[in-house]
Amino acid sequence: MSVLLKYQLKALFESGDLMTQDSLVDLIDSTYNPVLVAGTGVTLNTVTTPSGTTVTINAQGGIPFGGLTTIGSSGPATLSGAGILNIPIYSGGGNYTNTTPMPQSFPGTGAFANIVAGTTFTDQTFTEMMNAMLYPTLDPSLSNPSSTFTLTQQGLQETGATLGTLNFGATLNRGSINPQYTSASPFRSGLPNAYDYTGTGLPSTVPSTSTSNAQTISNYLVLLGPQSWTGSVDYDAGVQPKDSGGGDFGSPLPAGTTSTITRTITGVYRVFATTATAGTLSPQSLQSMTSTIQVSMVAEVPSGPKQAISIPAAWSTITGLKQFSPFTNQFEVVPNGLAAFTVTNENRNSPDGTSVAYKLYTHNGNTIGARQLQFTT
Numbered sequence: 001m002s003v004l005l006k007y008q009l010k011a012l013f014e015s016g017d018l019m020t021q022d023s024l025v026d027l028i029d030s031t032y033n034p035v036l037v038a039g040t041g042v043t044l045n046t047v048t049t050p051s052g053t054t055v056t057i058n059a060q061g062g063i064p065f066g067g068l069t070t071i072g073s074s075g076p077a078t079l080s081g082a083g084i085l086n087i088p089i090y091s092g093g094g095n096y097t098n099t100t101p102m103p104q105s106f107p108g109t110g111a112f113a114n115i116v117a118g119t120t121f122t123d124q125t126f127t128e129m130m131n132a133m134l135y136p137t138l139d140p141s142l143s144n145p146s147s148t149f150t151l152t153q154q155g156l157q158e159t160g161a162t163l164g165t166l167n168f169g170a171t172l173n174r175g176s177i178n179p180q181y182t183s184a185s186p187f188r189s190g191l192p193n194a195y196d197y198t199g200t201g202l203p204s205t206v207p208s209t210s211t212s213n214a215q216t217i218s219n220y221l222v223l224l225g226p227q228s229w230t231g232s233v234d235y236d237a238g239v240q241p242k243d244s245g246g247g248d249f250g251s252p253l254p255a256g257t258t259s260t261i262t263r264t265i266t267g268v269y270r271v272f273a274t275t276a277t278a279g280t281l282s283p284q285s286l287q288s289m290t291s292t293i294q295v296s297m298v299a300e301v302p303s304g305p306k307q308a309i310s311i312p313a314a315w316s317t318i319t320g321l322k323q324f325s326p327f328t329n330q331f332e333v334v335p336n337g338l339a340a341f342t343v344t345n346e347n348r349n350s351p352d353g354t355s356v357a358y359k360l361y362t363h364n365g366n367t368i369g370a371r372q373l374q375f376t377t
Contacts, residue, residue, distance in 0.1 A: 114132065148171045157267055159350055163220045168216065181242045192235050235255060240252045271309065307362075310348065310358045338361075
């Protein structure tokens with residue numbers, strides 16, 4: 001049985017209709033029914049959706065009131081040309097949908113505090129509040145561009161030797177915007193525009209938009225002492241970094257140049273010593289010409305060749321002698337040790353045929369066995 005509106009029940013009783021069981025039930029239902037009752041010529045309809053409830057007031061023959069103010073609704077009331085007033089009522093509930101995975105646990109702490117203390121809210125929708133709690137704005141991490149500059153033949157090289165090829169390589173790491181979010185590029189800088197070099201045999205500038213560049217020098221003659229080359233990369237400006245909400249984060253990186261990197265080879269002369277055969281001065285491994293010289297001398301034989309070492313005159317001054325002791329397991333100073341060696345001048349040719357001055361130290365004492373010596377500077 002349909003529920004009669006209260007004004008309809010009143011009209012029945014005023015016309016003399018008797019109270020019946022049915023009419024009493026109608027009265028009770030009308031009194032406690034949650035559906036709003038408008039009055040004569042006015043009907044109320046409700047539509048409930050996940051975003052709230054809309055109440056439609058339909059007045060036949062015109063609006064029976066001069067105005068209506070809505071408070072706490074989820075949107076403005078609208079009036080149609082047919083005299084229908086639509087009032088969206090905020091329900092305070094409904095379903096929340098967001099297909100983006102949560103970036104972190106709620107509520108989070110420290111850097112992950114989704115909503116910080118002191119924040120106030122005005123007319124926030126349910127969706128806005130849920131996004132504020134579960135999807136805070138996150139900032140990307142920015143790393144600046146950097147470059148590499150390599151030389152495969154670094155370190156000590158024999159003076160006067162010819163190196164068939166010196167191989168240089170340079171690269172640009174454009175840095176990063178991580179996560180990229182909505183930035184136009186995941187890179188902090190733009191593309192390279194030029195590679196800058198210094199040093200014998202290299203071009204000063206190589207225009208290029210590639211992130212790598214290789215250069216070679218053929219038949220390079222090693223000189224005495226350090227020989228250096230440098231490399232750096234010029235790059236274009238980067239894009240505007242964005243945060244997780246699509247807003248600007250920081251500023252675009254301006255065009256610039258990476259830090260200069262230096263690569264060096266050092267030309268040295270070899271030391272020669274009787275470390276393989278008595279009477280034969282064998283070439284030793286290359287070492288810095290300011291360092292102590294360590295050699296393992298072969299044993300002398302009676303009336304045979306003496307232990308000897310030939311040191312470039314350009315070497316730092318030799319000031320003393322040490323000998324390895326198996327008892328202390330270390331090198332011990334030999335008092336007046338250099339006096340046991342006679343020093344004479346000689347010349348030796350470098351690999352390119354250049355005559356180089358040397359000092360020859362020849363043992364002048366009694367026959368002695370194999371030993372490890374250090375000629376200190």
